[in-house]
Amino acid sequence: MAIVVQKYGGSSVADADKIRNVACRIAASFKKGKKVVVVVSAMGDTTDDLIELANKINPNPMAREMDLLLSTGEIVSSTLLAMALHAMGFKAIALSGQQAGISTDSAFSRARITGVEPERIIKELDKGNIVIVAGFQGITPDNDIATLGRGGSDTTAVALAASLKAGVCEIYTDVEGVYTADPRLVPKARKLEVIGYEEMLEMANSGARVMHHRSVELGQVFDIPILVASSMVEKPGTIIRGGENMEQKNKVRGIAHDMDVAKITITGVPDRPGVAAAIFTPLAKAGISVDTIVQNAGANNITDLTFTIIKKDTPRAMKIIGPVAREIGAKECISDSKLGKVSIIGTGMQNTPGYAAKMFQTLFEQDINIQLITTSEIRITCIIAEDKVKEAVKALHKAFELHKG
Amino acid sequence: MAIVVQKYGGSSVADADKIRNVACRIAASFKKGKKVVVVVSAMGDTTDDLIELANKINPNPMAREMDLLLSTGEIVSSTLLAMALHAMGFKAIALSGQQAGISTDSAFSRARITGVEPERIIKELDKGNIVIVAGFQGITPDNDIATLGRGGSDTTAVALAASLKAGVCEIYTDVEGVYTADPRLVPKARKLEVIGYEEMLEMANSGARVMHHRSVELGQVFDIPILVASSMVEKPGTIIRGGENMEQKNKVRGIAHDMDVAKITITGVPDRPGVAAAIFTPLAKAGISVDTIVQNAGANNITDLTFTIIKKDTPRAMKIIGPVAREIGAKECISDSKLGKVSIIGTGMQNTPGYAAKMFQTLFEQDINIQLITTSEIRITCIIAEDKVKEAVKALHKAFELHKG
Numbered sequence: 001m002a003i004v005v006q007k008y009g010g011s012s013v014a015d016a017d018k019i020r021n022v023a024c025r026i027a028a029s030f031k032k033g034k035k036v037v038v039v040v041s042a043m044g045d046t047t048d049d050l051i052e053l054a055n056k057i058n059p060n061p062m063a064r065e066m067d068l069l070l071s072t073g074e075i076v077s078s079t080l081l082a083m084a085l086h087a088m089g090f091k092a093i094a095l096s097g098q099q100a101g102i103s104t105d106s107a108f109s110r111a112r113i114t115g116v117e118p119e120r121i122i123k124e125l126d127k128g129n130i131v132i133v134a135g136f137q138g139i140t141p142d143n144d145i146a147t148l149g150r151g152g153s154d155t156t157a158v159a160l161a162a163s164l165k166a167g168v169c170e171i172y173t174d175v176e177g178v179y180t181a182d183p184r185l186v187p188k189a190r191k192l193e194v195i196g197y198e199e200m201l202e203m204a205n206s207g208a209r210v211m212h213h214r215s216v217e218l219g220q221v222f223d224i225p226i227l228v229a230s231s232m233v234e235k236p237g238t239i240i241r242g243g244e245n246m247e248q249k250n251k252v253r254g255i256a257h258d259m260d261v262a263k264i265t266i267t268g269v270p271d272r273p274g275v276a277a278a279i280f281t282p283l284a285k286a287g288i289s290v291d292t293i294v295q296n297a298g299a300n301n302i303t304d305l306t307f308t309i310i311k312k313d314t315p316r317a318m319k320i321i322g323p324v325a326r327e328i329g330a331k332e333c334i335s336d337s338k339l340g341k342v343s344i345i346g347t348g349m350q351n352t353p354g355y356a357a358k359m360f361q362t363l364f365e366q367d368i369n370i371q372l373i374t375t376s377e378i379r380i381t382c383i384i385a386e387d388k389v390k391e392a393v394k395a396l397h398k399a400f401e402l403h404k405g
Numbered sequence: 406m407a408i409v410v411q412k413y414g415g416s417s418v419a420d421a422d423k424i425r426n427v428a429c430r431i432a433a434s435f436k437k438g439k440k441v442v443v444v445v446s447a448m449g450d451t452t453d454d455l456i457e458l459a460n461k462i463n464p465n466p467m468a469r470e471m472d473l474l475l476s477t478g479e480i481v482s483s484t485l486l487a488m489a490l491h492a493m494g495f496k497a498i499a500l501s502g503q504q505a506g507i508s509t510d511s512a513f514s515r516a517r518i519t520g521v522e523p524e525r526i527i528k529e530l531d532k533g534n535i536v537i538v539a540g541f542q543g544i545t546p547d548n549d550i551a552t553l554g555r556g557g558s559d560t561t562a563v564a565l566a567a568s569l570k571a572g573v574c575e576i577y578t579d580v581e582g583v584y585t586a587d588p589r590l591v592p593k594a595r596k597l598e599v600i601g602y603e604e605m606l607e608m609a610n611s612g613a614r615v616m617h618h619r620s621v622e623l624g625q626v627f628d629i630p631i632l633v634a635s636s637m638v639e640k641p642g643t644i645i646r647g648g649e650n651m652e653q654k655n656k657v658r659g660i661a662h663d664m665d666v667a668k669i670t671i672t673g674v675p676d677r678p679g680v681a682a683a684i685f686t687p688l689a690k691a692g693i694s695v696d697t698i699v700q701n702a703g704a705n706n707i708t709d710l711t712f713t714i715i716k717k718d719t720p721r722a723m724k725i726i727g728p729v730a731r732e733i734g735a736k737e738c739i740s741d742s743k744l745g746k747v748s749i750i751g752t753g754m755q756n757t758p759g760y761a762a763k764m765f766q767t768l769f770e771q772d773i774n775i776q777l778i779t780t781s782e783i784r785i786t787c788i789i790a791e792d793k794v795k796e797a798v799k800a801l802h803k804a805f806e807l808h809k810g
Contacts, residue, residue, distance in 0.1 A: 060492075
């Protein structure tokens with residue numbers, strides 16, 4: 001009998017009525033003769049509420065205790081969902097991450113799944129149970145609870161699908177799929193039927209919120225097709241998968257954007273070995289994630305070095321970088337927190353010239369100044385002013401004719 | 406170094422300020438050079454709120470899922486308490502019941518502790534940590550979470566004290582100790598310095614809410630002295646313990662009362678073997694707990710049988726008993742849900758006549774009708790009208806001169 005793994009996000013289980021609605025959808029899959037494993041996030045704002053409560057008591061709580069605290073959110077929603085299925089006459093059992101056999105490393109708040117021992121899940125499926133697993137969590141080698149960080153429940157779902165050899169991992173969420181651009185910005189944005197793992201990864205890394213990159217990576221490694229679809233309406237979603245059978249007609253597949261970009265530039269940096277390490281090692285130690293790094297080669301062995309971070313890290317990063325800049329003999333540090341980024345993504349762009357030029361021309365026509373440019377094999381990203389992001393996305397969507405499909 | 410086990414109830418950790426207050430008290434014990442293990446209940450009304458949420462989704466939730474759900478309440482409060490101690494500069498670690506090594510049987514919602522493996526707690530204490538344990542829960546042989554039912558966190562605390570060979574188990578709560586009677590009913594009620602396990606058990610079974618009988622039983626079995634004291638004010642509480650050194654001057658130690666009593670009488674019951682089993686087996690199967698049973702021997706092998714239950718079980722019990730009564734050829738079933746009970750308790754009463762007579766005389770002088778009488782070696786209980794309980798407690802407290810100490 002085929003196993004299907006479904007994941008429902010926090011907004012899909014935000015209250016008793018929504019939980020009942022999700023239970024109906026799960027029951028429909030079960031009645032089709034499938035063995036159903038469900039991964040569930042914490043209800044609505046539960047996680048944020050718990051974080052707020054913790055911060056009232058300790059503004060800098062220890063990660064181990066924070067993880068143990070936050071793990072309760074998914075246990076609550078998983079038990080309630082099992083109860084809803086019982087009330088409808090179905091056999092169901094709720095399992096914590098530990099009970100579901102999910103092992104992680106000890107990197108609290110951003111743990112990685114190191115293994116899944118699905119024996120308990122299989123035993124419960126064989127008893128005829130629908131198995132509801134608390135997402136976002138696992139157990140460390142020291143028998144502590146660790147959480148997986150942002151997008152953690154998606155990662156749980158894909159890991160379970162891989163270990164259970166499920167045919168597909170279905171991610172039900174508050175959007176209807178993956179769009180060519182954010183439909184709130186571009187009314188003509190089109191839902192994609194299929195997208196490749198690589199393209200989805202670049203979309204996620206470039207600001208598309210629909211899937212976290214780690215779950216897509218995991219899907220790619222284990223070759224698990226991931227369906228992203230709405231938990232509210234019955235409409236076909238988007239399949240994320242590998243293989244040749246991609247829509248290749250339009251070589252740009254989507255436009256991603258991100259409003260949360262700040263830039264720090266260190267000017268007059270002596271161009272000698274060890275300088276980059278001197279700057280980025282203390283940032284990494286402080287847990288500040290650096291996105292783009294650009295170094296402009298200058299004259300006289302002097303260079304300017306620019307990197308981007310998320311906005312809220314700017315004050316902390318400037319505090320760390322100030323003394324370092326003085327030590328290495330740089331001129332000054334300048335920050336700009338009013339930036340955003342816009343990216344065009346598509347495997348079809350590989351080895352095909354003209355896409356970058358068309359992107360820059362389009363932005364130029366909108367009178368949008370490009371501050372930084374970075375590229376990967378299947379992505380071109382421009383850092384621009386935050387208040388220009390919206391019109392940039394619209395203009396690029398039109399220029400690359402993404403509404404046409 | 407001496408280990409002390411402390412337990413704080415839900416009202417003591419109901420909000421961030423109260424959690425900080427409890428952290429200060431724990432820190433004070435730690436600074437005296439003790440190794441401190443703390444057991445904590447869920448914050449304020451958390452457990453009731455979770456039950457209400459579950460009932461919205463399923464009016465008759467499965468006990469296994471309910472236990473997994475409710476266990477989160479104590480995990481939340483234990484992590485927050487650890488965070489409060491961190492914020493004050495102390496090393497602390499929060500452990501779930503499973504992490505603390507607490508094993509239970511599989512009787513969900515009313516599980517019994519079957520063993521404690523305190524290795525992790527000892528390891529954390531040796532690292533200099535204050536150890537905060539989520540009360541009320543443990544792990545079954547099937548790796549499921551089970552809760553211990555009413556008074557569960559007290560039981561956790563006493564079990565840990567026993568397994569860690571702690572000198573004392575300190576229960577901090579919203580009352581200042583064990584009183585000769587409920588101070589809300591009898592303003593002259595006196596706090597006892599010491600009370601024996603047996604007396605405390607009879608008090609608890611007779612309606613005194615301060616300690617649940619299971620934790621007292623466990624204290625008696627492992628000979629762990631239990632201190633009951635206020636979590637809010639610094640005042641000596643009451644020590645529950647064994648041994649000879651009891652206050653024996655006044656032979657009645659306390660008056661307990663319980664407003665939650667209903668009575669069912671089956672009249673005209675044929676007095677033959679198997680009748681009691683026919684009546685009480687279906688009640689036990691329905692989970693209805695029967696307190697007092699009285700059978701009045703009658704003429705012609707016909708008898709009246711009366712038993713008491715808690716009020717809310719009355720309709721269900723009548724429904725079960727009706728057909729049984731007809732089957733065994735009894736005359737009729739009558740219920741009365743407006744009853745209460747009052748008890749006098751004291752080991753000093755053993756083998757000393759006159760106490761029962763004095764109790765009955767006192768109630769007679771108040772014009773209170775006694776409906777049923779039951780006794781143990783150290784207790785005499787009268788079932789009376791609910792609206793007479795308050796004046797009965799007052800009159801008995803005065804008659805036995807309990808205010809004099």
